[in-house]
Amino acid sequence: MKKIAVFGSAFNPPSLGHKSVLESLLHFDKVLLVPSISHAWGKEMLEYSSRCELVDAFIADLESSTFERCDIEETLFQPNQSVTTYSVMEALQLKYPESELTFVLGPDNFFNFSKFYRAEDILSQWSVMACPEKVNIRSTDIRSALQAQESIDSFTTPRVRSILIKNKHYK
Numbered sequence: 001m002k003k004i005a006v007f008g009s010a011f012n013p014p015s016l017g018h019k020s021v022l023e024s025l026l027h028f029d030k031v032l033l034v035p036s037i038s039h040a041w042g043k044e045m046l047e048y049s050s051r052c053e054l055v056d057a058f059i060a061d062l063e064s065s066t067f068e069r070c071d072i073e074e075t076l077f078q079p080n081q082s083v084t085t086y087s088v089m090e091a092l093q094l095k096y097p098e099s100e101l102t103f104v105l106g107p108d109n110f111f112n113f114s115k116f117y118r119a120e121d122i123l124s125q126w127s128v129m130a131c132p133e134k135v136n137i138r139s140t141d142i143r144s145a146l147q148a149q150e151s152i153d154s155f156t157t158p159r160v161r162s163i164l165i166k167n168k169h170y171k
Helices: 016-025 048-062 072-076 085-095 119-125 139-147 158-166
Strands: 003-009 030-035 067-069 100-105 127-130
Touching: 003 016, 003 085, 016 030, 016 048, 030 048, 030 072, 048 067, 048 158, 072 085, 085 100, 085 119
Parallel strands: 003 030, 003 100, 030 067, 100 127
Antiparallel strands: none
């Protein structure tokens, strides 16, 4: 049975903090990076397609066949509604019926997990793994540095940095 980690995040943009979480997941057969299409708590984010492009660049920089961007939220999206973790996990279980899924969340979401839609059902049907960042670099740090026209070299990977600068994201 394949073991698949499902790592949902805004990836707004991908950071070395995200990378440090992913490095903790290499024991899984596959790690799905799931960019949120609309944030459950109304967080402002760069356009979804741009964040997908950044996640693809991020995965290319990580050079591991274990990591894959998953667009399941795009298929579940309904205008003016958030896509819930429960619906993502349910859809992925249908897509990978012979696999054991583990929902991975970062420290910011771990403390809010009880607020997730159908949190108890998620816990009863799938494994949930809280995975703290080993590198304390957040997407907020990247956005702030870009707005201040400061270097982001030590905050993200080369391909992501290149796209952010070329497209003048977050300025």
